[in-house]
Amino acid sequence: MSSREKILSAIKGISIEPKALPEIPDFHLTGELVEQFIRSIIGNKGEVMSRVEFQSWIGTAHFSKIISLSKTFEDLSNLALPEDPHELEDLGLAILEGQFGVAENGAIWLEDPNLGLRALPFITEHLVIVLERKNLVETMHQGYDRIGSAHSGFGVFIAGPSKTADIEQSLVIGAHGAKSLRVVLL
Template sequence: MPSSKDHILQLLRRNRPAAAELPMVAHAWTTFADPHAKFAEVLELVGGRAIRAKSVDDLNQHLSQLPQYAVAKKVVSLVPSVGTNNVDLSTIDSPHGTAVVDVAILPGEFAVAENAAVWVTDRQVPFRVLYFLCQHLILVVPADQIVDHMHAAYERLMQTGGQPQGSKDGRQRNDFSEPVFGAFISGPSKTADIEQTLVIGAHGPRSLVVCFLDPTS
């Protein structure tokens, strides 16, 4: 008896329809005169808030005014000089240990204007669950790292050479060449499963603030 893999592939080959061309994904997609403004507008619609900071000091100033930050007992910050970290992640050996975190200040790589999504990965974060398990999430994104739409976002992720990995075997590198977790996060966790009533803070963060930090800082 052939393996299930061979069996399935055999059936697929037998039932293979006529060839159909793979289209180029190219079009004059909608862009925005002020992508940050579009991002902020959409983020507000999906229950989050965007902040623009000129410097790290300016950003810390903004943070101190956030009520969720002000009352937080356990804060994790993995963005250098931003916020006051009081959880020593090196003493935690299981992601479960991060369940106590009230506020997590984490890096976002870039933002997408059309849908207020921020691309995050687990490259600089020891426990990826931090993005989802903390009570409140603050993402810090370099202000010049913003694209208009999802097409540009994926092109960016798939472009070769621009990302941190080095080439070990001569293969073309992209964001997904090595084991990695990455996610687009757009707004705080939410549900509308009870009679379509929107509830912010389903299982994950109850709030999301995205801070655009000017690159000159």
């Protein structure tokens, strides 16, 4: 018998009593849900705007290429969604609809059917996510419950602009995705 076989045989011979999984408490946040969500987005280096604030901001912003897949702001698109994501390499602004937001950490769930192209929220220079207040949940536990076992093919939580830091604590914003995230809370 080889050393490998002896080790595997010894492991198989160990009897382990099955243990029940721990109960997950029903976590809740204290305070106002919308205010907590706004604090979380700001803490993630994002910004939260009302519809009026967004319309004022977009009026002063100068983006040569905009794609809006949001029904609320579809008139802002000046570029059709291409089939090839490589054509989006110089996209200035993408406006997407978020399915729901998580107040505890500011994460916003985006699903395949609302993305057009999976690369869109990552390839754009600036990202705007439109989210209805009624679609906020308190915790990630509730967020995962909301996703459930539905199979959409692809989904992603986005919780702010892209950030990375090195061991010297040099923070770089926009290294792997959008340089800014603005959430229009309706």
